[in-house]
Amino acid sequence: MTGKTHLTGGLALCVAADTFWLTNSATPIYYVAGMAGALIPDICHIHSKIGRRLPLLSRVISSLFGHRTFTHSLLFLAIWALIFYLFFGDYLMVRDGLMLGMISHILLDATTIRGVRLFYPLNIRFRLPLYIRTGGAIERVIFFGLSIFILFYSIETIIKWL
Template identity: 30%
Template sequence: MKYSGHFIFALSTIIIVNKIYFFNNFCKIIFFKSILGCIFTCFLPDLDHPNSIIGKKLKYISILFYKLFGHRGFTHSILSIIIFYYILNLIILLNIKISNYLIYFMTIGYTSHIIADMFTYQGVPLLWPLKWKFSFFLFKKKYIYKEEKICFLFFIFSIIYYYL
């Protein structure tokens, strides 16, 4: 999936999460932070792909991850989500000022990337190091534009759901 699909899917996900968990205590600052935190991390799983947006920014780390795990390996697994969450919590323990809410939003952004990749025909190895790939099998072949259409439809749904 392309970065635009991940961006739209992450934005849609955080809109729905805000509706479900913060509807009674709606605060524009929390909503803005949630979007920033989610969008900031929704590209991180592609750190294992040297030609991705984040891979180009962090070239040497990306090449290392690619050589160790390949694309859509460890960084697209449940284990990586858990480790990412604990790294963010470790940052709090080091007294770096970051709110608990922001950690949740950043973890949601990271996770949204993996879920979005499950809509592709390649799937993701959720149980890495096992090689099993999990996918929703919506398409048998690579149809990038259809994947992005699903993300766009999810975005439309999230906006409608938010205002109901």
């Protein structure tokens, strides 16, 4: 998936969680964290949006693990959750947004032909049954659908903030 689809997916999952589970109690930082979290797993790809912003870190992670392995796994999510639990327990909106963004990223990449190594370090590729080519027409449809979802379900929240 491309960066814009990941950003939209992270935001859409945050909107869905806020709309259906959090009862519209999220703050703007929650949504920003969701979009940031949606980019974090691609730190393993030196040409990604986050990889270009943090090139040294991206090269190190890429050389150690490769693309769509450790940073696209349940282990990676568990480590992030543990770090937040231990050091940032009072920042629930940031934690929840980041985690939802990373989950959306991994799910979206699981819809691609290459899939992800969800159970890293096991060498098992996980791919959803319906998969697409990155940057193709179907990804554009997904991006458009996520955008419409965000607009439809965010209007009430935006009005509340104003």
